[in-house]
Amino acid sequence: MQRLAVPFTLCAVWFMAAWAIERFWLGALCVGCAGVFGFELSLNAQELLKLTTGRVSAVVLVGVPLAAYLLVLIPYRNLASGGHWADAVRLWSRPFFWLAMVFVFAWVGEIAVSAMAGLLPDGFRAYADGYRVALSGTALGIREVAVSGRFGAFLGVLLGLYLFLSRGLARPA
Structure with a gap:
């Protein structure tokens, strides 16, 4: 569990920084740019946990760290080596895969709980009706997208985030 402390802390700090960048810098300089790919997340767990984020730009939240990670992984010393490039691409694609799996697990969890209702x-x-997960946002500044789920989606998000942090971001043991 200690292996997850650093990735969790970095993700939490980056989420707060991305929200601040969106709110105070990007939103103030370019109102049209801020809404290109933005989303809001809402989690509600039995009156114990209520978490609602403001609108956050997906480009700032996901694009900037993955672009920086790409620059770090470029094999500068061996630019002509195919093996080094293959390792870099494998390492760079790992967070993409596990981030996508968060949504897959939420979807599968919601389907499983709904089928067994x-x-x-x-x-x-x-008890399960007290859990809500809602993700809403805009795509290309025009289209409003909203997805919501209940207990199964909540469990899927938790499992997906755990696997994202442990397998997508944490260093291999």
Whole structure:
């Protein structure tokens, strides 16, 4: 678990920095640029946890760190070596894959819980209805997209974020 402390802290700090960049710098300089690919996330877990983010630019949140990571991974000493480039591409694509898996796990979790809704006891269904996950945003500044889920999506997001941090960002053990 200690291996996840650094990636979790860096992701949390970067999320706050990306939100501040969006809110105070990018939003003030270029209003049209800020809404190109932006989203809001809302998590609600049984009145214990209520987390709602402001609109954050996906370009700043995801694009900037992955572009910087790409620049770090370029094999400057061996530019002609195909093996070094293959390793760099493999390392660079790993966070993309596990970030995409967050959404896949949320989707699969929501489908699984929805499919089993008739088999679950009434008490569990009442408990599960207290969980909400909502992601809304704009694509290309024009199209509003909204996705929401309940207990299964919440569990999928938690599992996906754990795997993103442990396998996508943390150094291999």
